[in-house]
Amino acid sequence: LQGEVLINEPLARHTTWRIGGPADLLARPETGEEIDFCLGFARQKGLPLHIMGNGSNLLVRDGGVRGLVVQTRAWRRVLVQGRVIRACAGALIARVLDVAGRAGLGGLEFAAGIPATIGGAVVMNAGTQEGCLGDIVRGVEVITPDGSRYYLERRDITFSYRFSSLRQEGTVVAVDLAMTASDPRVIQERVRKNLEGRRARQPLEWPNAGSVFKNPAGYYAGQLIEEVGAKGWRAGQAQVSTKHANFIINLGRATAADVLELIARIQEAVARAFGINLELEVEVWG
Ligand code: FAD
Known part of the structure; x- marks a missing residue:
């Protein structure tokens, strides 16, 4: 591999929350062939496989994860083909937006400020009130757990709120986005406004993982959490943000156990007050 392979690597170094115990192995492939190699290696050795974007x-x-974590971030080529953008799975949204903006291709501005790889964003169907990845996906290249590679057209993928059927398909290696011709200045202005809005609403000065809970149908999780008085609650070094109640921030040395304790307290309080079960948006590993 040209890319790195790290042994017993603390995942706190690789998550935006800056929390997480070690992975037995963490590989950072840089090309499609290297991704194939990593997946094949896990298969051959019978290692549990985890794909990580950003x-x-x-x-x-805190105990970490066993097996092989493949981090896609070093695999980040972005190509413009007419009105289609083809991005390798590890390209960050910010980079795709930058390429799109310079090429005068609009449609992804809603995602400005989501600190995701395009692969992670498509698999989760990341989005905002203004749109979600599923709206602009044209097709996706995947590698199945048994190692075959194929192309899925948009019509063969189901997208709904923070969900896509891609989860069951395997590893996303590249994404084609159907963009629309647009004035680069208009794109830039939309991106700027969205970033500004995020800075005003979200506690971006602290390590976090975005919204912790999904919005239950008809409600905003943040509002329910605020109404039970949970803003500012602390467990160890984890705190419910006073700026945005659906964010839990890491004040420095928070552990996963601290965050899980806050999650449990919030879920209990919201269930007691409103009879609503808050579901996690973040994914727990290990
Ligand atoms: P990871 O967190 O690394 O992985 C998430 C899941 O995707 C895992 O199950 C992983 O196995 C899987 N995965 C990743 N890459 C691949 C791949 N190539 N193939 C197959 N599976 C893969 N989310 C929103 O939807 N909207 C927002 O507005 C938003 N705002 C955020 C703001 C902040 C400050 C932060 C920290 C997070 C925010 N998020 C938001 C959450 C997060 O950015 C998204 O869920 C994003 O889609 C995760 O992408 P990632 O690359 O970091 O994936």
Whole structure:
């Protein structure tokens, strides 16, 4: 491998929450062939396989994860083909937006400020009130657990709120986005506004993983959490943000156990007050 392979690597170094115990092995492939190699290696050795994008939606337990973590971030080529953008799975949204903006291709501005890889964002169907990845996906290249590679057209993928059927398909290696011709200045202005809005609403000065809970149908999780008085609650070095109640921030040395304790307290309080079960948006590993 040209890319790195790290042994017993603390995942706290690779998640936006800066929390998480070690992975037995962490590989950072740089090309499609290297991804194939890593997946084949895990298969041959019977190792549990975990695909990580930018680690912006992950709570890794303090004991870490066994097996091989493949981090896609070093595999980040972005190509413009007419009105289609083809991005390798590890390209960050910010980079795809940058390429799109310079090429005068609009449609992804809603995602400005989501600190995700395009692969992670498509698999989670990341989005905002303004749109979600599923709206602009044209097709996706995947590698199945048994190692075959194929192309899925948009019509063969189901997208719904923070969900896509891609989860069951395997590893996303590249994504084609159907963009629309647009004035680069208009794109830039939309991106700027969205970033500004996020800075005003979200506690971005602290390590976090975005919204911790999904919005239950008809409600905002943040509002329910605020109404039970949970803003500012602390467990160890984890705190419910006073700026945005659906964010839990890491004040420095928070552990996964601290965050899980806050999660449990919030779920209990919201269930007691409103009879609503808050579901996790973040994914727990280990
Ligand atoms: P990871 O967190 O690394 O992985 C998430 C899941 O995707 C895991 O199950 C992983 O196995 C899987 N995965 C990743 N890459 C691949 C791949 N190539 N193939 C197969 N599976 C893969 N989310 C929103 O939807 N909207 C927002 O507005 C938003 N705002 C955020 C703001 C902040 C400050 C932060 C920290 C997070 C925010 N998020 C938001 C959450 C997060 O960015 C998204 O869920 C994003 O889709 C995660 O992408 P990732 O690359 O970091 O994936």
